[in-house]
Every structure is written in structure tokens, then in C-alpha cells.
Amino acid sequence: MRKPLVVGNWKMNLDLEEARRLILDIRLGLVNIDEDIEVVVCPPFIYLSMVNYQLPSHIKLGAQDVFWEIKGAYTGEISPRQLKDIGCDYVICGHSERRIHLKETNEMIASKVQISLKEGLTPILCLGETKEERDKELTKKVIEGQLEMGLKDVKIDEVKKVVLAYEPVWAIGSGLPATGDNVNEIVKFIREVIGKQYDSLTKDKIRILYGGSVDVKTIDDFVRQPEIDGVLVGGASLKANDFINIVKHTLKITKEKSK
Ligand code: PGA
Numbered sequence: 001m002r003k004p005l006v007v008g009n010w011k012m013n014l015d016l017e018e019a020r021r022l023i024l025d026i027r028l029g030l031v032n033i034d035e036d037i038e039v040v041v042c043p044p045f046i047y048l049s050m051v052n053y054q055l056p057s058h059i060k061l062g063a064q065d066v067f068w069e070i071k072g073a074y075t076g077e078i079s080p081r082q083l084k085d086i087g088c089d090y091v092i093c094g095h096s097e098r099r100i101h102l103k104e105t106n107e108m109i110a111s112k113v114q115i116s117l118k119e120g121l122t123p124i125l126c127l128g129e130t131k132e133e134r135d136k137e138l139t140k141k142v143i144e145g146q147l148e149m150g151l152k153d154v155k156i157d158e159v160k161k162v163v164l165a166y167e168p169v170w171a172i173g174s175g176l177p178a179t180g181d182n183v184n185e186i187v188k189f190i191r192e193v194i195g196k197q198y199d200s201l202t203k204d205k206i207r208i209l210y211g212g213s214v215d216v217k218t219i220d221d222f223v224r225q226p227e228i229d230g231v232l233v234g235g236a237s238l239k240a241n242d243f244i245n246i247v248k249h250t251l252k253i254t255k256e257k258s259k
Pocket of ligand 1: 009171172173213236
């Protein structure tokens with residue numbers, strides 16, 4: 001059984017006081033959540049330390065990005081070792097907003113995934129097609145390429161630690177999520193590619209999330225799907241109650257699924 005995972009990506013939102021309030025409310029709302037689910041919050045870099053200080057041990061800290069070197073003259077960048085040192089266990093790699101606005105390439109993302117694993121961070125590798133690619137029926141081809149290149153230096157003994165997130169670009173922040181059935185089919189395809197790239201044990205073990213306009217209304221449709229192991233939540237993770245309900249619902253449905 002794969003452990004479900006809910007990740008909140010706060011992106012470039014909130015001021016210091018709002019971030020402090022949010023983490024305190026999440027902490028209160030999830031005080032009794034059991035260990036059958038993993039919960040991760042990814043605040044902006046500058047709040048990592050403050051959030052870590054407020055986090056109970058059962059909620060994990062993640063960063064939204066990382067650089068591909070351990071240290072050196074890279075003005076403005078943050079290294080995986082620094083993230084680990086400040087309390088991070090997870091790091092998002094290759095989010096489509098970075099691929100688009102910062103022109104991150106699959107090669108850059110592959111280096112980030114590789115060094116994160118080396119430094120003991122769990123990379124959450126984001127994959128997904130744009131609307132144009134989808135309209136041209138290129139979804140599977142694009143994802144296959146992102147997977148092959150993003151994981152190119154990851155050996156079989158390490159890949160089980162990686163989390164994948166299928167996030168169609170057209171669904172992110174649009175209020176128009178994909179449908180559960182549709183995502184399930186793509187996630188199944190991602191598992192097949194992983195099976196080919198590695199082996200069938202890895203295919204069954206690797207955790208794959210869905211992300212893109214997930215909220216309290218749509219969560220059910222995704223977590224009921226057999227192939228989907230959790231969600232990466234943007235906008236709805238900024239509202240404590242919504243995030244808490246998404247976590248609780250994911251746990252409830254995962255337990256039902258495993259019966
Ligand atoms: P969204 O963002 O939930 O606001 O669509 C998801 C993401 O970008 O990870």
C-alpha cells in the first residue's frame with residue numbers, strides 16, 4: 001500500500017503574519033491526524049525557518065525549488081544542503097511555473113532531482129502538458145520525455161524515494177481541474193513508463209500525485225482513483241480549513257480504498 005501524500009504549495013503568496021497564522025491554523029486542525037498520511041507544506045524560502053519552528057513533527061516541510069550545486073558563487077540561489085539544514089524533507093522540482101517563467105529545462109530539473117536525492121531530500125518531480133500539447137494529443141509523449149530526462153541520472157535504488165506529480169499546465173490555477181478518470185489514465189501511463197525505465201516493483205511503489213485546481217469540492221474525484229496517491233494543492237492550500245479538509249478527506253478515502 002502506498003502512503004497517501006498531500007502537499008500544499010503556497011507559491012509566492014502571504015506576508016509573514018499571514019504565513020504564521022496559516023501554519024498555526026493548519027497545525028491546530030491536523031493535531032490528531034494519524035500517521036497513515038503524509039502532509040507537507042511548501043512556503044516561500046524566506047518563511048521556511050519560521051514555519052519549521054511552528055511545525056509539529058507529523059507535518060513535513062518542503063521547499064518550492066532548489067539549486068543544483070551544494071555551495072558556491074550562485075547569487076540568489078538556495079542549495080539542497082541549506083534546505084536540509086533548515087528542516088526541509090521535500091523539495092518541488094520542475095514546477096511548470098518555473099519551466100515557463102524561469103525557462104527551466106529538463107536538464108536543469110534532472111540535476112535538481114539528482115542532487116536533492118544525494119542530500120537526503122525527497123524530490124517532487126512535476127510533469128504535465130500545456131493546453132496546446134494536449135490539443136495536439138501530445139500529452140503522453142510530453143510526459144514520457146519529461147520523465148525520461150528528469151530521472152535520467154536516478155538509479156533504481158533511489159527512484160522509489162522520488163514523488164511524481166502530474167500537473168497539467170492548463171489545469172493549474174485555472175479553476176478547471178482535469179477529471180479523476182482522465183488523470184487516472186495518465187497516472188497509469190506514468191507508471192508504465194516507470195516500469196519500462198526501471199522495473200515492475202518500482203512501478204508499483206512510486207507515489208504519483210495529481211495537481212491542478214484541487215479543492216474541497218474536487219478532491220473526492222481524484223483520491224478515489226486507484227492509481228492516484230494524493231494531491232499537490234496550490235490555491236486551496238492557502239485556506240487553512242480547505243487544506244485541512246483536503247487532508248482529512250484523502251485519508252478517509254484512502255482507508256476505504258484499502259479495505
Ligand atoms: P493550484 O496549483 O491548486 O492553484 O491549481 C497547483 C500547483 O501549481 O501545484
